[in-house]
Amino acid sequence: MHFNVIKLLFCGTTPLRNSQVLQVTRKDTSVVYKPNFRISCRLQYISKHSDNMVRLWCFLLASLSAVSAQFVPPYTEECRTGMYPPKGPTSKGAVTWYTIDLDLPPSERWKQIITDKKAELATMIQAIRDLANAFVPSGKLIDLVDKDLPFIVSTLPYPFNEEIKGIAAVSGVPLGEVVLFNIFYEVFTVCTSLVAEDSNGNLIHGRNLDFGLFMGWDIKNRSWLITEKLKPLVVSVDFQRGNKTVFKSTNFAGYVGMLTGMKPNAFTLTMNERFSLDGGYIGIVEWILGKRDGMWMSFLTRSVLENATSYEEAKVRLAQTKLLAPAYFILGGNQTGQGCVITRSRVLSLDVWEIDLKQGRWYVLETNYDHWDDPLFLDDRRTPAMKCMNQTMQSNISRKTVYDVLSTKPVLNKLTTYTTLMEVSIGKLESYIRDCPNPCMPW
Known part of the structure; x- marks a missing residue:
């Protein structure tokens, strides 16, 4: 029976002697995650995959701190047929x-789309804020985004910088958060x-x-x-x-x-x-x-x-x-x-x-x-x-x-x-x- 094992020792701000261990095992086709965690401090692994892939997935698994431990089955199925037209x-x-007129000044090009999607954009940005605040409850992470990310706009190539400014102006979303939305x-x-x-x-x-x-x-x-x-x-x-x-x-x-x-x-x-x-x-x-x-x-x-x-x-x-x-x-x-x-x-x-x-x-x-x-x-x-x-x-x-x-x-x-x-x-x-x-x- 073959196992792939990835171990992450993590401690937050505590010494490693108090660290916990996350073990991801593959047995047949079942995958089990346990337990939740926040910050990875040291990495050990046993795997047939490349170092890059293991390190990547260790990072991604570290992002699961807000997710309960769960069993993840291999939800596959026979090849679908007759799905088109979509229904x-x-x-x-x-x-x-929508139509965007490239002859318009860049700051005005997205006006109609953002006007129509203003509420949906605000809802999505708020969801990102909530996620950020879950990791840094003080709200300082979003404060940092709002304060420091706007400077990036001036470094971006034209016309993208002006389009981003226009989107922020029409949506009412802080410029730094529009930048973050694009970086994602x-x-x-x-x-x-x-x-x-x-x-x-x-x-x-x-x-x-x-x-x-x-x-x-x-x-x-x-x-x-x-x-x-x-x-x-x-x-x-x-x-x-x-x-x-x-x-x-x-x-x-x-x-x-x-x-x-x-x-x-x-x-x-x-x-x-x-x-x-x-x-x-x-x-x-x-x-x-x-x-x-x-x-x-x-x-x-x-x-x-x-x-x-x-x-x-x-x-x-x-x-x-x-x-x-x-x-x-x-x-x-x-x-x-x-x-x-x-x-x-x-x-x-x-x-x-x-x-x-x-x-x-x-x-x-x-x-x-x-x-x-x-x-x-x-x-x-x-x-x-x-x-x-x-x-x-x-x-x-x-x-x-x-x-x-x-x-x-x-x-x-x-x-x-x-x-x-x-x-x-x-x-x-x-x-x-x-x-x-x-x-x-x-x-």
């Missing part, structure tokens, strides 16, 4: 469309993305956007607090210049970067987080301290969507631009064979994994682990997703069947906020708010 308990409806997506996005080529050479791009990992577990409703607060903020946006579409995106109101987007008839693009010790936290700290030679991940994706004119140009920019955080860029084009996963460190491209029909690879699929490594056993969305893609077969691939794949647990999970389907050749981007009825994996 039933897993769909909460289509995402509302550099380090907390856990997703599934794929690009597939059908038998006629058309490219289909699909993604589940999973967000809110370990950010407040609601025991009663079995859901993530921040994930649920984000769902009402999801919007689809047609970015126009001169009354003509430049690109389309599905986004969160109040967030100026891009995680999911399409340049009609040219390319589609999604971004997934890549876990690494040299991760987004380090890049953000370096930026605050004055080292600003890297680009914010979501600002790069927006810049590429707005300015790149072809799949090849987008691929070069995504592969070569220095970043604040490591990432996976999943890119689809408008010609046969144009689909790839770009695996990025903060400094360079580590790999470009492309569709290759000669090798029988008619799709590429990425979650949050390097495709040449096994995913962590606690978070294997890749295996069921690939199983369903292979079962579907290239001859049957379409937006409908991709939606089926993305609706299969645990690809669909408690973190999933929305599903997007894109077909570049017809300029189609459609997004749907999701829900994962119990039983369902937390991630």
Whole structure:
């Protein structure tokens, strides 16, 4: 019988001799967490996974201080079929469309969206405040955010800095908290993305956007607090210049970067987080301290969507631009064979994994682990997703069947906020708010 064991000795402000031990064991397919804790002081581990993965998950488990110990079964199921058009308990409806006029001054571009979503944005920001105050009950953490984070805005590239200022002005949310809201997506996005080529050479791009990992577990409703607060903020946006579409995106109101987007008839693009010790936290700290030679991940994706004119140009920019955080860029084009996963460190491209029909690879699929490594056993969305893609077969691939794949647990999970389907050749981007009825994996 095989066990993976991770031990964290933690003490808060007490000496280690008074420390407690958290042990995470894997026996067959069951996982048990015990007990709750706050601050990790020292780390020991026994695992077959890389140091980086173990350290990452130890950090993430440390964020579970507000979550009761619980048994986490492997909530998987047979590949779903007939889920499209979206209906039933897993769909909460289509995402509302807005238009943003890029000819307007940046501070005015988001005015209509923020006016419509003002109450929802305030509710979400309050949930973040409550989480912060749970860790630092004095309220000093939020005071620090309100006092010190606004200075970052002036260091951000134009037009993003002015757009953030405009969002704060319209929403009434303190500028520092709007900055924090935007920073979150550099380090907390856990997703599934794929690009597939059908038998006629058309490219289909699909993604589940999973967000809110370990950010407040609601025991009663079995859901993530921040994930649920984000769902009402999801919007689809047609970015126009001169009354003509430049690109389309599905986004969160109040967030100026891009995680999911399409340049009609040219390319589609999604971004997934890549876990690494040299991760987004380090890049953000370096930026605050004055080292600003890297680009914010979501600002790069927006810049590429707005300015790149072809799949090849987008691929070069995504592969070569220095970043604040490591990432996976999943890119689809408008010609046969144009689909790839770009695996990025903060400094360079580590790999470009492309569709290759000669090798029988008619799709590429990425979650949050390097495709040449096994995913962590606690978070294997890749295996069921690939199983369903292979079962579907290239001859049957379409937006409908991709939606089926993305609706299969645990690809669909408690973190999933929305599903997007894109077909570049017809300029189609459609997004749907999701829900994962119990039983369902937390991630």
